[in-house]
Amino acid sequence: MTLVIRTVRITRRGAVRLTQLFLLPVLLILLWWWYSSASASYYMTTPGEIAATFVEVWFSERFFVDVLPSVGLLLTGYALAAVLGTTLGVVLGLSSRMRATAEPVLEFFRAIPPPVLVPLLMLLVGVNTPMKVALIVSGCIWPILLNTIEGVRSVDPVLADTCRCYGVRGRRWLTTLVLRSASPQIMAGLRQALAIAIILMVISEMFATTSGLGFSIVQFQRSFAIPEMWSGIVLLGLIGVTLSTLFVQVERRVLRWYDGVRAAARDE
Amino acid sequence: MTTPTTDTARPTTGSQRPAEGRVRGPGAAFPFGSNALLGIAGSACFLLLWEIAPRTGAVSATYLPPASEVLTTLGERLLVAGFWVAVGDTLAGWGLGLAIAFTAAVTLGFVVGSVPALRTFTASTVEFLRPIPSVALIPLAILLYGTDIRSTLLLVVYASFWQIYIQVLYGVADVDPVADQTARSYGLGRLARIRYVVWPSALPYVLTGVRLGAAVALILAVTAQLTIGSPGLGQEIAVAQSGGATALVYALIVATGAIGVLVNVGVRALERRVLHWHTSVRGEIAA
Amino acid sequence: MLDVNGVQKIYRGKDREVEAVRDLTFRLEEGELACLVGPSGCGKTTLLKCIAGLLKPTSGSVEVAGKAVTGPPRDMSVVFQEYGRSLFSWLTVQGNVELPLKEKKLSKERRRTLVTEALEAVGLADSARSYPWQLSGGMQQRVAIARAIAYEPRVLLMDEPFAAVDAQTRADLEDLIRGLWQRFSMTVLFITHDIDEAVYLGQRVLVLSSSPTVVQDDVAVDLPAERDQLTTRSDQRFTELRARVYSEIQNAKNGQAASAPAAT
Structure with missing residues (x-):
């Protein structure tokens, strides 16, 4: 008897949760469906048509020719920027003199909207894979670098003294004290950089290449292949959502302690 | 109370993690004057290097014109009315987009944030829509609006809306329950509570959102001009590049960088001005 | 075990100098538990940092187990006030x-x-x-x-370790320190601003003057080795010692020299 009640209760709770998750998305899709079939606009496509086109267009060799290389580029550039940015950031963060010297120049570079580097790098490196990687690195590195500097700079002095007292130095000092203390800021930098990396990947391809995701989407748009264009937009969205979800998973793991500290501080 | 400062804002998918900065340790080891001097020295070194490298042929001057040439080109541009029109267009796209995003995000954020049911039912949609890169909308913008300023606005608004909206949600959620209960016990109505309790608590978050949103808005404004060709500095750069005018490309990049710096400095000043009460509170906690 | 010889520390600011510690000399024998009290802002933390090898004194020297301190010594550990x-x-x-x-x-x-x-x-x-x-x-x-x-460690330094915990916990921790000191036979230097705590814990209480700091007085605590919160604190002798340290600190605040140097 109690088992039945409990099962009913769990099922009910599950149903409520599902409703919370899917009610609005389903409503929005229905609204879109209704609107796109009712409106005479040439540019609107029904969700059904987009889904069908999506399967047709992207579940083909296109996935290997256009999508995978683009994502690969993005991740390569992003990883390079992450390594370079944190390394440089730690070096600058530890030396107040070097930091003071470099900061105005770095702040200026950070303030340059990264997309303007596209035409520049096209001039300098030409239109090829290294150019795209260089572009992503040069756009992504600034938030990572500046946040790392900020994080390293704000290492707690008491904790630093503790390390000195107990003779913690060298590699262990770097990994247990400096990098871990700075990790909340480093992750914040990496998060901003991820968004910039996606933007740069797409527009570098839209601008001047003959392959890749950005190129394909612009091609569809220029040839007025509207359902195909929509499917490309959806794919970009999915890539963005996937990368961001992965990032959150990593971040949650890395910053578990930080969230714990914060929660403890709030409860006080 | 947690305080959003610098770039530690970490709006996270799915979890209630408000933006926050950490309390800083004691200030830098050098007094302000020598820091500023070092900064000037650093910038001077950078400019010198930029000047010398192409002149000695270490880097080809076709690829990297010396600093003096770029700055002269920029100086000449400053006298051309067309340049200021482009700057105006860029700033208009940026400012208008940011204003629209701000109004929408703050209104929606406060409404959704203060009604728990709305919050739970919209959460999944927000988490899906937010990470969609706004550049994905470029083809759509071109189809719908062509090179019109509305193309720029579409991208700018989409990108900066989420930054502000998420922060507002965090801010509304961070309201001190004791303060809220106090206000209730004194019989303050819903509107009064929003005005006197929720708004001040959420303000630091709103401003963090504005700061992040302002930076993103500038990026997207320039992107739209570059890729779509709507008028502005981005378009000027694209034109200069296709004409092979390297020095001009550099000069215009320096100009956008300068605008970026101004935007950052401006938003930070605004933040400091509006939140001076807040930092003083924080100073006490830090002690 | 711990020798502090004529330690002086002057902070040099941009256009002014602050003498935080003027001339401190004292010595802790092996296995001793001494408390250091002083009025607030008397340079206790500066002194601790000099002893721990975190700060270089302007003049004078610190020796641990006969070796001059130039950096944090290996056989010393430190407990800071800010546990968090x-x-x-x-x-x-x-x-x-x-x-x-x-x-x-x-x-x-x-x-x-x-x-x-x-x-x-x-x-x-x-x-x-x-x-x-x-x-x-x-x-x-x-x-x-x-x-x-x-x-x-052979020497344990504690910098106001219980300043930020509540009274109940504080009593427990004080007894814990006494217990650990007896069990592990370390030399302990305990810095505090709390007179009761100093008298309750120490075999000796060093009273510091206000800044620029010197040793104002050195009080031997002749209470039995077995102490507990209830009986020790209500002991007549405890009250006397506390009164003595208290008046020394008042003197220190008013800038007077020690009334009766180091003899009880």
Whole structure:
């Protein structure tokens, strides 16, 4: 008897949760469906048509020719920027003199909207894979670098003294004290950089290449292949959502302690 | 109370993690004057290097014109009315987009944030829509609006809306329950509570959102001009590049960088001005 | 064991100099537990940093076990006041205690023994796998104390370690320190601004003057070695000693010299 009640209760709770998750998305899709079939606009496509086109267009060799290389580029550039940015950031963060010297120049570079580097790098490196990687690195590195500097700079002095007292130095000092203390800021930098990396990947391809995701989407748009264009937009969205979800998973793991500290501080 | 400062804002998918900065340790080891001097020295070194490298042929001057040439080109541009029109267009796209995003995000954020049911039912949609890169909308913008300023606005608004909206949600959620209960016990109505309790608590978050949103808005404004060709500095750069005018490309990049710096400095000043009460509170906690 | 000889510390600012510590000389014998009290702002923390080798004194010297202190000495551990900030939030309790031992290049078994022993000694054997932020303030300070003990120091420095915990916890921790001192036979220098605490804990109380600091008085605490919060604190002798230290500190605030130097 109690088992039945409990099962009913769990099922009910599950149903409520599902409703919370899917009610609005389903409503929005229905609204879109209704609107796109009712409106005479040439540019609107029904969700059904987009889904069908999506399967047709992207579940083909296109996935290997256009999508995978683009994502690969993005991740390569992003990883390079992450390594370079944190390394440089730690070096600058530890030396107040070097930091003071470099900061105005770095702040200026950070303030340059990264997309303007596209035409520049096209001039300098030409239109090829290294150019795209260089572009992503040069756009992504600034938030990572500046946040790392900020994080390293704000290492707690008491904790630093503790390390000195107990003779913690060298590699262990770097990994247990400096990098871990700075990790909340480093992750914040990496998060901003991820968004910039996606933007740069797409527009570098839209601008001047003959392959890749950005190129394909612009091609569809220029040839007025509207359902195909929509499917490309959806794919970009999915890539963005996937990368961001992965990032959150990593971040949650890395910053578990930080969230714990914060929660403890709030409860006080 | 947690305080959003610098770039530690970490709006996270799915979890209630408000933006926050950490309390800083004691200030830098050098007094302000020598820091500023070092900064000037650093910038001077950078400019010198930029000047010398192409002149000695270490880097080809076709690829990297010396600093003096770029700055002269920029100086000449400053006298051309067309340049200021482009700057105006860029700033208009940026400012208008940011204003629209701000109004929408703050209104929606406060409404959704203060009604728990709305919050739970919209959460999944927000988490899906937010990470969609706004550049994905470029083809759509071109189809719908062509090179019109509305193309720029579409991208700018989409990108900066989420930054502000998420922060507002965090801010509304961070309201001190004791303060809220106090206000209730004194019989303050819903509107009064929003005005006197929720708004001040959420303000630091709103401003963090504005700061992040302002930076993103500038990026997207320039992107739209570059890729779509709507008028502005981005378009000027694209034109200069296709004409092979390297020095001009550099000069215009320096100009956008300068605008970026101004935007950052401006938003930070605004933040400091509006939140001076807040930092003083924080100073006490830090002690 | 711990020799402080004519230590002076002057902070040089941009256009002014602040003499925080003028001329401090005192000596702790092996196995002694001494408390250092002084009016607030008297340079206690500066002195601690000089002894711990974190700050270089402007003149004078510090010797630990006959060796001059130039950097943090290996056989000394320090417990800071700000427990929350001296623990690594990203390491477990066990990890925090073990970290300095790893740097000492001890074997894994030895490390495990030391960690277990230290945690058990401070009554935290069950919390080894928790994170510091999951513990209360008093428990966090216990972790810091366990870390200090596991390091097997000959000298233990404590900088107002209980200033930020509540009174109840504070009494427990005071008894804990007495117990640990007797069990591990270390030399302990305990810095505090609390007169009761100084008299209750120490075999000796060093009273500092206000800044620029000198040793104002050196009071021997002739209370029995077995102390407990109830009887010791209500002891007539305890009250006398407390009154004496109190009046010295009042003198120190008013800038008068010691009324009766170092003899009780």
